[in-house]
Amino acid sequence: MGKIESKLANKHVEQAAYQGEDLRWAAVQQRDGGADGVFWYSVRSTGVYCRPSCGARPALRKNVAFHDSREAAEEAGFRPCMRCKPEQPPLAERQAAVVAQACRLIDEADAETALDLDSLATAVGVSRFHFHRMFKAVTGITPKAYANAQRARRMQAGLAQQATVTDAMYAAGFNSSGRFYAQSPAVLGMTPTAFRAGGRGAQIRFAIGACSLGAILVASTEQGICAILMDDDPDVLVRDLQDRFPKAELIGAEPEFEQVVSRVVGLVERPEIGLDLPLDVRGTAFQQRVWQVLREIPAGRTVSYAELAQLVGSPNGARAVAGACAANALAVAIPCHRVVRNDGSISGYRWGVDRKAALLDREAKQ
Numbered sequence: 001m002g003k004i005e006s007k008l009a010n011k012h013v014e015q016a017a018y019q020g021e022d023l024r025w026a027a028v029q030q031r032d033g034g035a036d037g038v039f040w041y042s043v044r045s046t047g048v049y050c051r052p053s054c055g056a057r058p059a060l061r062k063n064v065a066f067h068d069s070r071e072a073a074e075e076a077g078f079r080p081c082m083r084c085k086p087e088q089p090p091l092a093e094r095q096a097a098v099v100a101q102a103c104r105l106i107d108e109a110d111a112e113t114a115l116d117l118d119s120l121a122t123a124v125g126v127s128r129f130h131f132h133r134m135f136k137a138v139t140g141i142t143p144k145a146y147a148n149a150q151r152a153r154r155m156q157a158g159l160a161q162q163a164t165v166t167d168a169m170y171a172a173g174f175n176s177s178g179r180f181y182a183q184s185p186a187v188l189g190m191t192p193t194a195f196r197a198g199g200r201g202a203q204i205r206f207a208i209g210a211c212s213l214g215a216i217l218v219a220s221t222e223q224g225i226c227a228i229l230m231d232d233d234p235d236v237l238v239r240d241l242q243d244r245f246p247k248a249e250l251i252g253a254e255p256e257f258e259q260v261v262s263r264v265v266g267l268v269e270r271p272e273i274g275l276d277l278p279l280d281v282r283g284t285a286f287q288q289r290v291w292q293v294l295r296e297i298p299a300g301r302t303v304s305y306a307e308l309a310q311l312v313g314s315p316n317g318a319r320a321v322a323g324a325c326a327a328n329a330l331a332v333a334i335p336c337h338r339v340v341r342n343d344g345s346i347s348g349y350r351w352g353v354d355r356k357a358a359l360l361d362r363e364a365k366q
Contacts, residue, residue: 024066027052036090040067042078049073053091054084096313098124099138102131103285106147117143138313139289146285205251206241208234209261211268213355216331217241218261219250224278228264228331230351244329268332271299271363275333283327286314290324291334299335299363304342326350332359 018038027035035052042049043059067073080087102124121131135143206219217237219227229237267275293311305318325336337356341347349356
């Protein structure tokens, strides 16, 4: 079972699963992190109380008692375990707080002197290796990917709002034009001037093909595929691409690019084969986090918006997650069609509910 599937399975564990001393003792023996916060246990021979997931040497069953709260354990005369620190917030909450602190440091850092991994780890008080694993586990992306996404957001906002490219450079946190222009192609997919001019001077290759779900348009910058669009009318797809980059040079009908379209069509027809082509994924840090988690959900599985919010580390962010799904411009490659309502019914889809239903039905049979 993969990481995403494990999280999905763990999410459905109810507190009722830990009612009764036999079930609680089994959870302690298994060091079940899912039971943390549901109950605590004390050990008479040591005088301490612990979380169910505590990594200390297992106690004898005759010395163990169970408590529904930390307060109950302390009132019974037990002190907190020094190893699992049961009096503190759960590990997941502590890790989320550390990652939130790191995100603030990244957001506030000067674009030219962005904090490296060692500096971030030192600033939040954990080892380099542990910090990298923790950041990715909580956010779904690496610290570098988060920093790049934030830099892209600042660049895009500055170029859209400022009077000149120079003003946008300073608004994005750059002190010199050299670094700003060096990083712009990777972040924006084109030069700042071209981005500001609606893609003027940028080359975007595209082609339109046909699949079982109708017409499909695939477009790519030098960085990778930047759009996979579907509709019944090919002209609608071309207008959509033109609206995104009204002044870009759109290059169509190249024989080599037709092969790329064929591979994308193959993904639509057989989602289980995956897509190994590079993607030019642009969005906010949150959107990129959602899209990364979506790409880890295997064909044949679905999640609700609430479940997806849990997986990206924002349990109260179902509405924001839905917005990220709606902003996705890479149909099927980023499988937002695998997100359904809490009751399992099919909700809206950028490329039509019927297409969403067809994709889900196809994946369920494969």
